[in-house]
Amino acid sequence: MAEFADLLATLSNWGKWGPDDELGALNYITSEKRVEAAGLVHRGESFSLAIPITGGQGPQGGAGGRVNPMHFMTATGCDPTTTVPLGGDAGYTDDFLGIAVQGGTQWDALCHIFYADRMYNDFPASAVTSAGASRNGIEKMHDQFVSRGVLLDIARLKGVDCLEPGEAIMTDDLLAAEKAQGAQFGEGDILLVRTGQMGTTKNFTDWSRFRGPEPGLHFETAELLHERRVAAVAADNMMVEATGHLPGYYVPFHMLALVNLGIHLGEFWFLEALADDCATDGVYEFMLAAQALPITGGTGTPLNPLAIK
Amino acid sequence: MAEFADLLATLSNWGKWGPDDELGALNYITSEKRVEAAGLVHRGESFSLAIPITGGQGPQGGAGGRVNPMHFMTATGCDPTTTVPLGGDAGYTDDFLGIAVQGGTQWDALCHIFYADRMYNDFPASAVTSAGASRNGIEKMHDQFVSRGVLLDIARLKGVDCLEPGEAIMTDDLLAAEKAQGAQFGEGDILLVRTGQMGTTKNFTDWSRFRGPEPGLHFETAELLHERRVAAVAADNMMVEATGHLPGYYVPFHMLALVNLGIHLGEFWFLEALADDCATDGVYEFMLAAQALPITGGTGTPLNPLAIK
């Protein structure tokens, strides 16, 4: 607890890029970084890191308005006619998607978490109203999230299919994975942390491992991420962080990473196919195109991140 | 009309990649193509080609279930408490997005249009039911849409801010733009066609130019796109194609490109900033990351395409 209080008081990027900054650690992604990222595309192989967006299915349980995706067809190929006539014996199909912005593969926006009524860069929590976030909304990142990605496959490092429920990934684990897997991470990189949880879903139908305490990053790792100037972090679990390690604090890592450091967090990412490939060719770095939908005032975004090797 | 009938009868990719193929012209994007695309990243500049996704705003009028996006906040920074307590004086904000899959910057899936009850590759229209598309759905493209992009700035070619309502872009126009702008397009490329329409929206608030007849591709251009083996085409209008040029046929280009050739079509793309940059540096080619959300059985997808130069 003393350790957390200390980190909370000392780790901070507030003001670092000016009082109006809403990009946070994404500032570390420079033009040079994007060029470097593109230079990692050697084989031309593309990996989708998103779970399917399927009507009525997914990891959410419905609490607090977080429902699984809803997919409504507004025109089908079975209807005798369509609302807008197309001529030429042609027809169209159409649909509507309802999705909890945080439900499924996503980024947390910097407005998603606050404490003591402040968000990243000292913006007040009250800037997020029923009309959306006027500060730190995800739309501010519309041309962001392209960089070098580095996978840290912690499950593989530890020789297991999946970490234990609630198991915390410590700073030493990250360093060991970096060493074992041969891809150093640093300024402007987007870090992908694999716990193995997504491999337990039986083709995205069984989410039981995401209901209880989850394995994930210990809050202490925020210090390393800060030192290394990481741009963003994503994982294959529900919270990025391990839960239950600090009595009275449900999201200590979020408080440090998202609020203090402005590090966007990606949750529910599908890393299985990519991890298998990295284990095969021994290359744990790649170009990552993980752009957000420009949802005005959004607290996050669904997305389909692509890793390109 | 005879010309259209002739093209409809002769232009086809059905069966070309086997009877089960659902990728269509995206088959032209090879691993080598992706490597080539990444090789176009020289300056490390990123351009978002999406219009904002803003609650209650956008190009749709509501007909046939096509509404503008709905953005609901399910937790704000103004609420005294939140549903899930986080401890540590922390709180969260959360939201829900409702979006017509075809409303805003999007891709048409290959299941979006059919004629004579058949979709691309001879799949029956009846494969698209109230439960979604079991064939040609957008989720099949989850790791696709990364390639070389080429911008054909037709408005700039013609020296106007925006083409006239209903003005058709002919094959000769495409060839002239290619020549004038110095970027040849060919196999596996994704073509971006600029009419200038998006520049008339006054910061995305005035959509009047998208209501009547629109400028866009003439159906005859499908032949050139086929010959050149283009992978996909997107434009800054509502339909990609010019409307009103073939009596009795509302979407002749869609019938040729989407149904016969399996060429995905992107609509409502924002090309203004990219076009200005291309005019400035004279480089009309770039890496394009335009991946779809993996919406199971979806007839299209919202997306945020990034052009990276």
Add this chain to the structure above:
Amino acid sequence: MAEFADLLATLSNWGKWGPDDELGALNYITSEKRVEAAGLVHRGESFSLAIPITGGQGPQGGAGGRVNPMHFMTATGCDPTTTVPLGGDAGYTDDFLGIAVQGGTQWDALCHIFYADRMYNDFPASAVTSAGASRNGIEKMHDQFVSRGVLLDIARLKGVDCLEPGEAIMTDDLLAAEKAQGAQFGEGDILLVRTGQMGTTKNFTDWSRFRGPEPGLHFETAELLHERRVAAVAADNMMVEATGHLPGYYVPFHMLALVNLGIHLGEFWFLEALADDCATDGVYEFMLAAQALPITGGTGTPLNPLAIK
């Protein structure tokens, strides 16, 4: 099975009120009937027969698009300002409801079930498209569903809190309840059948009894309802009918009552408070105001039925 086949072939109201009729057995509710119903209001007591419509809660599991209600606040009393300024230091709150039309206390419209491609009164199933039902939609009943209501409290008749899972209520049970409870039912009445299921929900939070086989009406009772010219039937379970009694047929009672006879069916009704009152004063008849929302082309409707004694 032979019994069912016989009933299916012989019980029918098709054509009885003309080839264009879409009211079905509601035709039995005459002006005189409504006057009679109003005459049953003696004590002026009103009972709501609806379960709460609560965001994220309810009997549905999400299969086939049947989700529990979604309740989104679009303006709260906590926001610093509201979108539309009201002056005078005033503010407003606002919200949006998403509801599966069949999820919660509802009526099945006559278009909700069909067999052999026909709905009530021989209308084709294909009249229900992605644009809604052009025949037998719930909006056709906009001024209906006010009549005499009669409660048949089968659980109380049998001296149990709740019937057994899958227990079928037979014709003799209805007759016995009618006799024991002293309220004869007949032409134009709306019948309310209590199984006791709703009493097991622990204040609408535990829906386990609604997941497996449920107690309800045996299909044979359709014959009595037809003879007595009942206008509509509602119950405190999910399907009105008992499930699992006719191999290969999941909804035999629906086929007879809804399709053949045009008898609307009400599901998920809350009858506990009303039943207690009826047991206390011995009066099992009342005025019932159970009007539908006029949802154009709807397959049913949420509603708040009131019994007034």
Add this chain to the structure above:
Amino acid sequence: MAEFADLLATLSNWGKWGPDDELGALNYITSEKRVEAAGLVHRGESFSLAIPITGGQGPQGGAGGRVNPMHFMTATGCDPTTTVPLGGDAGYTDDFLGIAVQGGTQWDALCHIFYADRMYNDFPASAVTSAGASRNGIEKMHDQFVSRGVLLDIARLKGVDCLEPGEAIMTDDLLAAEKAQGAQFGEGDILLVRTGQMGTTKNFTDWSRFRGPEPGLHFETAELLHERRVAAVAADNMMVEATGHLPGYYVPFHMLALVNLGIHLGEFWFLEALADDCATDGVYEFMLAAQALPITGGTGTPLNPLAIK
């Protein structure tokens, strides 16, 4: 203005029914009143006072999240199969309704408007959060809104089809209508005020008269409603009240009636058919069943009010 300030300071029901009261003026509807109301049913004729709930149509323009209804079919009669198999060659149709709770024929809940941060009966505005209203929500009225209804047909009184835009209905107008139409209104009655606006919609397709200043009740009428102990008031316009009569105050009547007096307000009611009937038989009183959906924490409710004569 002085008049308004005076009324705002003096008209109040706060505390009248105790500090926890959330029913407001509905307290005036007693059991005796309901019996009296039922006694008005003489001819057995039923009038629906709701406008249709039609997907994509209606009076709303989308501002502030107020969209027109959305109606999605999740199973149709055209689909080859359905998600849940029913056996016996049977099928089902299903749908989903998305509706702004205030969009269409509705009641304003007592939590819908506040000023100086207080709602009816001195509850704080902050009781309405993203999770809904914990005070003055519409679900508290689940067994309410059945009473004697009285129509005051002001348009007919003035001999016009529709009042002028912005025309204010004064206390004297109400008294004149009462006298001319022969139905005195008083304690516990629900008042229906007809401006004629709904008659201008050309079968609910043209809402232009609802966009600008509307005719409706002048704020001064709140005094008469209070004296007479009216239970609730509804009208055939968007706001019940006339707009634009008190500089700087957009909803002065709401402030008096809803906040100070706890009088629920009904908007977008369809009174044309009922008014014609009242003019014909000269009877302007009836039983009114205008119950709310029990939306937990809702700021209002869609409904289908029935007037029964």
